[in-house]
Amino acid sequence: MVLLRFAPSPTGPLHLGGLRMALYNHLYARKLGGKWILRIEDTDTTRSVPGSVEGIQKALSWAGLDYDFGPARDGPHGPYFQSERRDLYRSYANKLVDNGQAYRCFCSADELADVKARLARSGSNNTYDKKCLHLSDEEVARKVKAGEKYVVRINDGIVPTRPPTHDIVYGYVRDAHLSLATDPVLLKSDQFPTYHLASVVDDHEMGITHVLRGEEWLPSLPLHLDLYTHLNLTPPQFAHIPILLNPDKTKMSKRHGDVQVVDYMRRGWEPHAILNWLALAGWGAKHEPEQPAPSGTSSSSSRSPSPHRLEDAPDSTHLMTLSEMISGFDLPALTHRSSILDVTKLEYINKHHLMRTWSNPKGLEELAKRVHGLVKDVFKASPYTTVNNIKNAITLLEGRLTNIHDIPIHAPYLFVEPDWTSVEAQSMIRDISVEKRMHIIDAFMTVIQANGWLTFEAASHESIMVTLHQEREKLGVQLKVFMRVLRHALTGMKDGPAIIDIVRALGHERTITRFQAVKDVKDVDDVDVDAESKK
Template sequence: MPPLPRLRFAPSPTGSLHLGGLRTALFNHLLARKWGGKWLLRIEDTDQTRLVEGSVDEIRRGLEWAGLHYDEGPVIGGSYGPYYQSKRLDMYHSHADDLLKKDHAYRCFCEPPQLAATRLRLQQSGSMAGYDRTCKRLEPADVKHLLGLNKPHCIRLSLLQTPDTPPPAFEDLVFGTPTPHPVPVDPIIVKTDGFPTYHLANVVDDHAMEITHVLRGEEWLPSVPLHLTLYASFGWEPPQFAHLPLLLNPDGSKMSKRTGVGAFVSEYIERGWEPEAVLNWLAIAGWGGKRDPHAPPDPDVTPSYLSVTELIQKFDLDNFTNRRTVLSPTKVANLNKQHMQVKLLNVDERHKIAERMLPTLKNMYPER
């Protein structure tokens, strides 16, 4: 067990809570409870162009319905707040200034047409670089003059490596030792609007909030080398990473395409599904994938029906596959029946089920 584990679920408020997001929150919850640690909810809202009004309420509603109660975050607060990235801009600017003072970053005044022409020229020359470091060669007096003119600019991370430099290797708790993606040449860390990029904000917040384990979707696996480079630039120790494979529809398409299986938690709430059944379904999708494929089925390695308490006791990332997993509608339906049958044996649970199903039944049969 790691010392004082701290985990986080950090969604962007760009719409309703997705099943993949609920699974990420669930895994953070399970490991925090199993290890005796804490997990927090952090809203990553630095991309102001993608914000959807009401999304944070929808995310919190989905977590509340599922019984995943975070230890720190919006509304309940905590010692590491604020828990909205848009309210932490001063911290990001302060750390970006630190990098500027150490010559680990520089201001870039290149305008979009110039950047597009540079990318095209580099591509035509066969270079993998996306930028030619023009502004890195500016004299301090030139930078001061441009700042005095209030010329729009971004801040780039100053890297010593070239496009041919091998990216930093790392161990992932699910994927093992993946082939690392190359780090972009001098990536932007603060945009012209003054907001940090996802990468800077993510690294600064995980360090400031003392996160020990980062569990997130597979789509962020290519970002790890850049994040490790940022940690090294600041002189910070990185957390451990665990990336969760994508969930798929029965036809093999990405679940987000909404073909087959419902993609959003709100759909399961509206249909009156048992939250424990949905959590059970998400937890065992891919569970036991690393065991010997020729061995007979072992319910202790690849379980089916599990209560939340049993999930906490039995969950182990070592028994989790790194292959993408198909979500079966039949599986969740069967689990829903099992969880409901267990609940119906308890008088209090029967009343709760009736109260929860009443609005759904009224919508289905408005004339009765």
């Protein structure tokens, strides 16, 4: 069975790069008819943060990425916490030691630092002098019996014969053993494994067929393949994913930038829009046919392009459902470069996902209910924060709404009376006399009341505009002045939806009440708009 794994460390909230990695695992597993595991790599106890696992699970659930096996979803591959698999790692480490492919190193941290500095001064690229490799079996046994702490290192001088290093995304990669630390540590002195050993052991023991992970592990791939060969294990297929960058082109991390998934959850972004945005970050490359595997080894890596895409990949703002992502996703179509996450693309994608959702009554109802608590909290004293009124707000704002949480910003006038004394409201009518404003308001009220409210609601937008133009012409007022006065009276805001749509959203009673109330507002001469604007 095709089986993948998403293996985060519990070092804090899940960030966008982690969510994209989980998404790619989900897409590829489902595309191949397989399953995926959530595995918690908690072997570095000094960096573990309480509550991180629950936060990761919550973020994945919010995004709709349902893992098949893992914490709270038992299966045949557990345990799913690496801290509960220590005996397994020790047994594999001992097997490597017994076979002479690894050895115990008793050097202290101070000794190792001195050796590394000495080697650097001599111009060597080595980071360790392999001192403990040359200890006799008797010396090793004596030190172990005496309780001396040790780590287990792989002997990188033994390079096994195996197939060339290949990656699904990057193609064939030249082995780069010399770019790694000398004799990398497999088992630490606290008997916890390093990533090198733990990932190989767990991926084999769990039956992982495809490993998707960050490109920072690409230089370590030859080492990991060596371990598989030493242990006589069949390796999975590897795909190293180019990382995401912050807008300033720095590496995205939990400690840098606004990258935590929980922040996007709190701000009301649509989970499917977030997935759409992340999926397309770096998806869309076209590569030349793959070259034959290079021979030999080198201290630098050389990456041959992956096979040419048979189909055009989507552009960076292409709207996709999760099922469409699954059917269209292809690892060789990923770019070989790191990708910058552009929030303006998220705004575009989120806006159109919202439009898809509210295009049917059930989706509109769900959106209104989801944002109901927020609207009530913003307008605590308002009697108009009902689900139905929020549905009216969503429908009214349509293409203007980028994020569902922006309703209170774009349409406060649907829930509370406008502040006609605000700088923005006063600036709208500063050059229009009170008399002219009252005539315009009376003219609009006449249009509403002429044939009754029901007739007004049923009339087309075009027919109402014809009637309004007739009234405007009787007054001899310019169109922009006429509409500005109405917008001021109804919303107190310069920009917004069409006047007729606002009136219909407010309803007959609230519209008439608002027109009557605005007549009591003081003249704009009482407010120094320019002075207020400079504050």
